[in-house]
Amino acid sequence: MQYLFVAALCMLIGFFSSILICVVNVLLTTPLWVVNTRLKLQGAKFRNEDIVPTNYKGIIDAFHQIIRDEGVLALWNGTFPSLLLVFNPAIQFMFYEGFKRKLLKKQLQLTSLDAFVIGAIAKAVATTLTYPLQTVQSILRFGRHRLNPENRTLGSLRNVLYLLQQRVRRFGLMGLYKGLEAKLLQTVLTAALMFLVYEKLTAATFTVMGLKHSHRH
Numbered sequence: 001m002q003y004l005f006v007a008a009l010c011m012l013i014g015f016f017s018s019i020l021i022c023v024v025n026v027l028l029t030t031p032l033w034v035v036n037t038r039l040k041l042q043g044a045k046f047r048n049e050d051i052v053p054t055n056y057k058g059i060i061d062a063f064h065q066i067i068r069d070e071g072v073l074a075l076w077n078g079t080f081p082s083l084l085l086v087f088n089p090a091i092q093f094m095f096y097e098g099f100k101r102k103l104l105k106k107q108l109q110l111t112s113l114d115a116f117v118i119g120a121i122a123k124a125v126a127t128t129l130t131y132p133l134q135t136v137q138s139i140l141r142f143g144r145h146r147l148n149p150e151n152r153t154l155g156s157l158r159n160v161l162y163l164l165q166q167r168v169r170r171f172g173l174m175g176l177y178k179g180l181e182a183k184l185l186q187t188v189l190t191a192a193l194m195f196l197v198y199e200k201l202t203a204a205t206f207t208v209m210g211l212k213h214s215h216r217h
Contacts, residue, residue, distance in 0.1 A: 022086040030082060030141075031075035035062045037141040078140035081133040081160055088130045096122035096195060110199055119195025120188045127187055132176040134183070136163045 039062060042054050056062040066074050099118040100110065140159070167175045 019086055019090075022089075023083060026079065026082045026086065027076075030077075030079050031063070033082075034066070034075050034077055034141045035059055037138060038062060038066075041142055078137045080157060081137040081140065084133055085130055085137065088126050091129060092122050092126035092191065095125050112196055112200070115196045115199040116192045120192035122195075123188050123191030124184055127184055128177075128180065131180050131183060132164060132167075133160070135167065135176055135178065136160050139163055 038054055039056060039059070042056055054062075054065075056065060063075070096118060099122060103110065103114055103118065140163070164176065171178070
């Protein structure tokens with residue numbers, strides 16, 4: 001009983017520690033993502049006339065122009081949905097463990113193929129559920145709109161909900177999932193391989209420690 005309590009406590013500490021690390025990572029790297037997004041979209045032709053074209057000469061110049069024209073807080077556009085997306089891995093692991101427990105009721109242990117497939121499915125579910133937030137995140141990071149000039153610090157819950165509503169109104173519900181296929185191809189294979197390696201390393205660790213690794217929970 002004491003062992004289970006300690007194990008559960010360690011899991012909780014690990015969970016909240018990982019969330020804290022992800023939050024710090026979001027706050028530190030969002031300015032880089034904002035600049036990266038704008039540089040990638042620079043020169044693209046948009047049908048929306050409300051989008052202001054950019055003319056950055058490089059990373060340093062992009063930082064300089066954003067701070068000069070929009071204020072330093074504009075570098076953190078999209079922070080709110082990014083913070084919400086911190087829970088994407090938690091959703092992913094929750095579904096992975098759920099699929100894993102169901103599978104282990106029918107067999108003694110996971111095969112490599114089992115770990116790969118349920119890892120892929122878990123990531124696909126997590127990505128699909130959170131993709132609308134990723135869409136809004138990209139819009140906020142680009143941030144070059146003539147809309148809401150009085151509110152340059154984009155990313156509040158109100159703005160996120162407004163952009164989701166506008167997206168649905170203009171493109172329909174599927175407008176929230178534009179580009180999902182490419183995102184799934186990008187993330188699902190990586191996650192599947194990660195879970196496969198995770199299960200192999202876990203089994204190898206228990207073997208080296210001379211312990212019997214039980215997959216049952």
